[in-house]
Amino acid sequence: MEKEEPALSCVQCGTLNCHKHESHYPKFCLTTNMDETMLEASLAHYQEEGIDRTIALSAAEIEGKYYGTLTRAEEILAFARRIGAKKVGIASCVGLAGESKTFAKILEVHGFTPIMAICKVGSRDKTEIGLQEAQKIRPETFEPLCNPILQAQYLNAAQTELNVIMGLCVGHDSLFIKYAEATTTYLVVKDRVLGHNPVAALYTTGSYYKKLLSPKEY
Numbered sequence: 001m002e003k004e005e006p007a008l009s010c011v012q013c014g015t016l017n018c019h020k021h022e023s024h025y026p027k028f029c030l031t032t033n034m035d036e037t038m039l040e041a042s043l044a045h046y047q048e049e050g051i052d053r054t055i056a057l058s059a060a061e062i063e064g065k066y067y068g069t070l071t072r073a074e075e076i077l078a079f080a081r082r083i084g085a086k087k088v089g090i091a092s093c094v095g096l097a098g099e100s101k102t103f104a105k106i107l108e109v110h111g112f113t114p115i116m117a118i119c120k121v122g123s124r125d126k127t128e129i130g131l132q133e134a135q136k137i138r139p140e141t142f143e144p145l146c147n148p149i150l151q152a153q154y155l156n157a158a159q160t161e162l163n164v165i166m167g168l169c170v171g172h173d174s175l176f177i178k179y180a181e182a183t184t185t186y187l188v189v190k191d192r193v194l195g196h197n198p199v200a201a202l203y204t205t206g207s208y209y210k211k212l213l214s215p216k217e218y
């Protein structure tokens with residue numbers, strides 16, 4: 001079977017000219033081949049008064065003012081203040097409960113009201129949604145399912161104004177983001193192998209993680 005040619009996109013770009021205007025745009029460039037109305041429609045979100053504008057301006061202002069000087073935890077404090085969020089939801093992995101409590105303390109010290117929902121909230125066994133015993137980490141034991149939808153619903157009911165994800169699993173985070181009503185950002189991206197620093201695998205594809213560049217079915 002013939003391999004389908006990938007559509008050319010920013011993946012194949014060698015100039016990144018949209019960033020600094022110091023080079024040229026490639027023929028297939030997304031910027032120069034863009035439907036102008038689509039671009040204008042995206043800009044309208046930022047230009048009209050509302051939460052999109054507030055978020056975009058806050059994010060850019062923090063980036064400019066504190067570039068390279070604030071940790072992510074501090075940036076979240078700065079962001080929460082700028083978007084007017086007082087009640088901050090923490091959607092935490094149970095494995096990061098300790099770190100989440102520390103972050104809750106930091107929020108409190110800075111005048112915010114933290115409210116946390118742990119991934120195991122509801123505490124029902126994984127088999128209740130169709131997982132087989134053999135697919136558990138420890139088969140034949142009670143293994144509570146992560147319930148990101150309930151986490152989101154709990155924080156929605158608490159009327160949080162900003163949610164912070166603390167290491168939810170891949171996919172569980174997707175469901176949380178799908179069901180959460182408040183603006184959501186990350187403090188911790190889970191990577192059980194790399195100490196929650198997933199980019200380390202990408203940094204080391206020339207050495208320790210060369211294996212990622214060979215096909216394998218996961």
Ligand code: SF4
Pocket residue numbers: 009010013014015016017018019025026028029030031032
């Ligand atoms: S938008 Fe154009 S210039 Fe920017 S990275 Fe994509 S292809 Fe390159």
